[in-house]
Structures are given as C-alpha cells and as structure tokens.
Amino acid sequence: MEQNIAAARIAFLYPGHAAEDDYPRLAQMVSPAAEVTVVHTAFHEDAHTVKALTEMGSPQRLTEGAGHLEEANLEAVLWTSTSASFVRGIDGIGEQIETLENALHIPASTTAMAFARAIAAINAKRVAIAATYPQDIALLFKAFLEHFDIEVVQIASHGIITAAEVGTLDKAAVLRFATDNNHPDADALLVPDTALHSAAWLEDLEVAAGKPVLTANQVSFWEGLRLCGKLIPQPGLGTLFRMNPWN
Template identity: 65%
Template sequence: MTQNTQPIKVGFLYPGYAAEDDYPLLGQMVNPSVNVELIHTKFNEDAHTVEALSEMGSPKRIKEGAKSLVGTGIQSVLWTSTSASFVLGLDGIKKQIATLEENLHVPASTTALAFVRAAETIGVKRVAIAATYPEDIALLFKAFLESFDIEVLQYSCKGIVTAAEVGTLRKRDVLEFAVENDCPKADAVFIPDTALHSAAWIEELEQMLKKPVLTANQVSFWEALRLLGQFTPQKGLGTLFKKSCS
C-alpha cells in the first residue's frame, strides 16, 4: 500500500452502529495492513430523513467526533455517512471537510465525495444505484452524482429508514439486491449506504454483475488512503483498488 516503513493509520467518524466492522476488516485486507481508528459519533435520530441526516452531519456533530481523534496519530480522516453528507449539498460537504481539517490538521474527505473521485479513477460515466434508502433520499444521491456529470441510468430504493436495520442485512440480501438493481447499460453499480456490510463481498459482487461495484465502505477506505498520496494497487477489493490513483 505504501513505500514507507511506518504503518499507516487512518481515522473514520461513523454515526451509530451498523456496519462499522467493515473498516478494521478492510485494514487487514490490504497489504501491508493499515491501522484503523474509528469513532462512533452521536446524533438525535437514526433515520434516513433530510432533517435527521442534516443534524447527524452537522459541523457540531463532526467537531464532537473529531475531538476523540486528536492525538491518535491518524494521517487522514473520513466522515463516513454518505447520506449525512450529500443531503447537505456540496457547500455542506465543504464545511464538513473544513471542520475535520481545522480540528485534526490532516487531509479529510467524506464518503459522498469519495464516490465521485472513485468514479473518476475507474472511468465510470453511467451508473445504476442500488440504495437501501427511502426514495426521496435516493433521489438526492442521484442528483448529487448528476451534478458531477455522472449519468444515473437507473436507481432503486429499498425504503429502509434506519441504519441499524440496514446493518442487519446479510450477504445473500446484499448480493441479491445488487443483481436485481443492475442496469445492463451501466458502467458500474453504486451501493451508497455505509450502514450496509460489503467489504468481504466486493469481489463476488463484481463477479456476479460482471462490472465494477462501488460500495460506501469500500470507497471510504480507498479515499482515506488516496488522500495520503501513497496508494498502490491491491487485489481482492474490486476494480477500484486495482487502479492507480492520483
């Protein structure tokens, strides 16, 4: 992963409890391994609604979480809630990143923005979205991607309101959901919820769909490494991790 002899350590702010175990797993799946510091952030309500997500991803909540990462030795940091980022628009995302960088003094990004950068890296222009969200939230993700000239050919929404429920979905559920909501003309399938487990199944997803699959936890981890400027291609984590990136 890096030419340095010092181990990499990356930080993640993760709201609540759902699929956070994907992050230490990803840290062990890359070679050499990466140390993960994950902090659970607080919020008023676990709900995929604009109001709840806006509060969850507010600078206040992000600043609270960042305090727990001070002095941990992380080299980059990600706000890992896709929806509690894109619902705020690009200006809101910029405020989230600024809050992280001002408080932690390391490069920062968000999962929503990581999807865009990942798409650029693998040359994806047309996508299908398999979202666990309610429809209004899925439509906001669609609009967010389209603002970066990523054409959404098809989107789906499972209609799950809470992240906690999303986190209970198992491998079979995830594979079936992805296959059912693929679009033949799409260059890739995007699965945007960080509450959904995916790290262990990315290769199987791509084999079944015969195209790149980008999942929220996958792109978040990739973005944390990309920010360091020391990324080298890896096997076992899908098309995204096989590509060199700037």
C-alpha cells in the same frame, strides 16, 4: 513483491453502530495493513430522513467526533455517512471537510466525495444506484452525482429507514439487492450506504453484477488511502483497488 510503503493511519467518524467492522476488516485486507481508528458519533435520530441526516452530519457532530482524535497520530480522517453528507449539498460537504481539517490539521473527506472520486478513478460515465434508502433520499444522491456530470441510468430504493436495520443484511441479501438493481447500460453499480456490510464480498458483488461495483465502505477506505498518499494496487477489493492511481 513487498511494497516499500508505510502503513496508512486513518480515522473514520461513523454515526452509530451498523457496519463499522468493515473498516478494520479492510485494513487487514490491504498490504501493508492499515491502522484504523473508528469513532462513533452521536445523533438525535437513526433515520434516513433529510432532517435527521442533516443533524447527524452537522459541524457540531463532526467537531464532537474529532475531539476524540486530537491526540491520535493520524494522516487522514473520513466522515463516513454517505447520506449525512450529500443531503447537505455541495456547500455543506465543503463545510464538513473544512470542519474536520480545521479541527485535526490533516486531510479530510466524506464518503459522498469518495464516491465522486472513485467513479472518476474507474472512468465510469454512467452508473446505476442500488440504494437502501427511501426514494427521496436516493434521489438526492442522484442529484449530487449529477454535479460531477455522472449520468445515473437507473436508481432503485430499498426503502429502509434505519441504519441499524441495514446493518443486519447478510451476504445473500446484499448480493441479491445488487443483482436485482443492476442495469445493462451502467458502467458501474453503486451501493451507497455505509451501514451496509460489503468488505468481505467485494469480489462476489462484481462477479454477480458483471461490472465494477462501488460500495460506501470500500470507497471510504480507498479515499482514506488516497488522502494518505498510500494508494497502491491491491487484490481482492474490487476493480477500484486494482487501478493504478498514478495512471
């Protein structure tokens, strides 16, 4: 049945180049198709280290990125680096959101916050994390989730330093990484790196894991639709998108 809803208009601020093609792919997978704009933000170093990620997600970098969107007709904007959000802590995430909302005067969020909301939306209480990051960064994601009373029953790290390398992982590698790092006690499996391709394989990931799987680009896009007030159940995009947001 045709939904009486206008296309969502969402911008994604994305550091560098890795898996940003997931966003236009996701835009074509929903009905009605969304209108997305991807702005590539600058940074000093492509590295999953606290120092590099803190600089990457600084208000200065977000303000620079937002400057490319001042004339755009948008409904929402996302800062789409999970790690360059949660490494700054809850207060730092609030600063990121405030920076974008003050610059563009539209609702804003970050991928880290999208994960917290998506976990609540599927009513998951315990999660496993399959992170591409080094262990110290993965543990900071665990600490972030615990702010929301989300229990992490297992955390695994791939130990990849650069986003560019993460972006080269193919379907077989991503499915294997997810299944190898699943946990029977987890209500959902989280795959938190926006540099990792996942949009084309969301249903495959859930079949392989035998449970809901939340990936960074998936939850970012979902969060964008939520901010636009245009979330409706969608097939082919995993459990998260099959949920009725009004329940």
